[in-house]
Amino acid sequence: MLSEQSAATVRATLPVVGAAIGEITERFYAGLFAAHPELLRDLFNRGNQAAGTQRQALAGSVAAFATHLVDHPDQRPDAMLSRIAHKHASLGVTPAQYQVVHEHLFAAIVDVLGEAVTPEVAAAWDEVYWLMANALIAVEKRLYEESGGHGWREWEVVERVAETGDVASFRLRPVDGGPVRDFRAGQYVSVRVELPDGARQIRQYSLSGAPGSALRQISVKRVSGDAGGATPEGEVSHHLHARVREGDVLELSEPYGDLVLDDVTDTPLLLASAGIGVTPMTAMLAQLAETGHRAPVTVVHGDRSPADHALRADHEAYAAKLPDAAVHFWYEAQAPAGARSGLVDLSGIVVPSGTRAYLCGPLPFMRAVRTQLIEKGVAPADIHYEVFGPDLWLASQG
Structure with missing residues (x-):
């Protein structure tokens, strides 16, 4: 795992990096989206970016991973990595995108911490980043192989059911009529829709129907924003509620997610x-x-x-x-x-x-x-x- 020299450096600088991680992630996303606006338009959740929750999640995961490396040098936080990898796989994240993230993340670190980022500090945190990135790339590669590779498939809405005033279920079948891979109870799919401004936004929805069916079912809650703007209105959930009816077509990923029932035959x-x-x-x-x-x-x-x-x-x-x-x-x-x-x-x-x-x-x-x-x-x-x-x-x- 982390080399002894890097571990000592990370341990010594973790309080400084941790204290600044919020500002670092804010600068990171600003630089990333300025250089690659298509990522905000077609990959990242614009609502989460506006609310700042994606920055908080990134900061938390980086800090948690680094802390785990210095506290448990012979272990890897596989549960955390699996959760992130499943989400990345559902979005179609590629290995090349980790290099893009690295470039802008480290530019943000230098921008915020300045002279504190000595060559030794930069090398240690670079090692942390690539340990995390390469672990995620390996897990995502396995997930893609198990699911037959990431790709968007068209599914037709065959039934729409109003479950409550703000929740609707959509039952879908593949447009191509081909076989449907089964899913594990608890998993989700990504749904990609084109919004009026041309953005192709992606959201994840749990599969709420029974496994073993040729149909997929998702149940979508319409997310309404609050007056203060802390919770933005859900772009995709409002689109699905307002515009999608029987006969319409949605793009879905394969099922992903690690909250599944494993070996529970005799388990309460x-x-x-x-x-x-x-x-x-x-x-x-x-x-x-x-x-x-x-x-x-x-x-x-x-x-x-x-x-x-x-x-x-x-x-x-x-x-x-x-x-x-x-x-x-x-x-x-x-x-x-x-x-x-x-x-x-x-x-x-x-x-x-x-x-x-x-x-x-x-x-x-x-x-x-x-x-x-x-x-x-x-x-x-x-x-x-x-x-x-x-x-x-x-x-x-x-």
């Missing part, structure tokens, strides 16, 4: 979601019902109200097919009989020993659930999560 599970985080959980429940999972399954979901609970019928129906499932729903308003009022609270929920947990929803929700699960004795290594959008979990740990 807890599937916890909030809001649109329900989408991968319904696919997981469908798979568990299909395979006849017999160990306990605890289903947890929180939402604003029953009317806002997308895929609620599927959520309940798949859980009902399991021989040992407990379903717990929380609603902030209008909770019906059998459900709980307020936010998700696991204090009164029995969590079997040896439970493996899967979480999907807003970060505050997942942090709270993770904390409660650990207090109940669930091992941190057995708690897995999915973040929609830039992964700010790492950034929030700095």
Whole structure:
């Protein structure tokens, strides 16, 4: 891994780089997009750039990777790298783009830190960058080989279903009529659309239907911006809601994502979601019902109200097919009989020993659930999560 000389230099300079990483990533993206405007137009999420969340995610991942290298020189943070690599593969990121990123990232480092970037410091952080980049390139190469190579495929919308006032499901089949690779419950696809200004923006949506079908199903929440601009309006989600109907064609990637059920035949599970985080959980429940999972399954979901609970019928129906499932729903308003009022609270929920947990929803929700699960004795290594959008979990740990 990291050489001893570079490790000492990185350890000594990590506080300085960490303190400036936000400014470095801001300068980096400004320089990158000035030189390559097509990347902002057709690859990067313009909403996340406007909100600054992509900068936070990049800063968090770089700092976390460097810290891991100096604290655990004989280990590699494979879980973090896998999550990033799956997202990159869904976008079609290529090895050549890592050189472009390197050029502009190091220009930003020198620009911000100035004379502090001695040849020794530059060499050490260059080693960090290429350790991370080459590890990602290797994982992405394997993912491309497993999926048959990255390419955009046209899919026709055969049905559109209004799940709630702001969530719609789109069921799709390949335009070419060719075979469909199966996916693993919990995975997502990238969807690329052309917007009115000519930009071809890409977003990831979990596959919310059951595995094994010749159709793909995505369930899309319309993202509305707030008055202060902290959350920009979702360009692609609004496009899909306003413009895409039965008979229209979308471009999809192959399925990617590492929040999947592995070797869980005899394992107690807890599937916890909030809001649109329900989408991968319904696919997981469908798979568990299909395979006849017999160990306990605890289903947890929180939402604003029953009317806002997308895929609620599927959520309940798949859980009902399991021989040992407990379903717990929380609603902030209008909770019906059998459900709980307020936010998700696991204090009164029995969590079997040896439970493996899967979480999907807003970060505050997942942090709270993770904390409660650990207090109940669930091992941190057995708690897995999915973040929609830039992964700010790492950034929030700095």
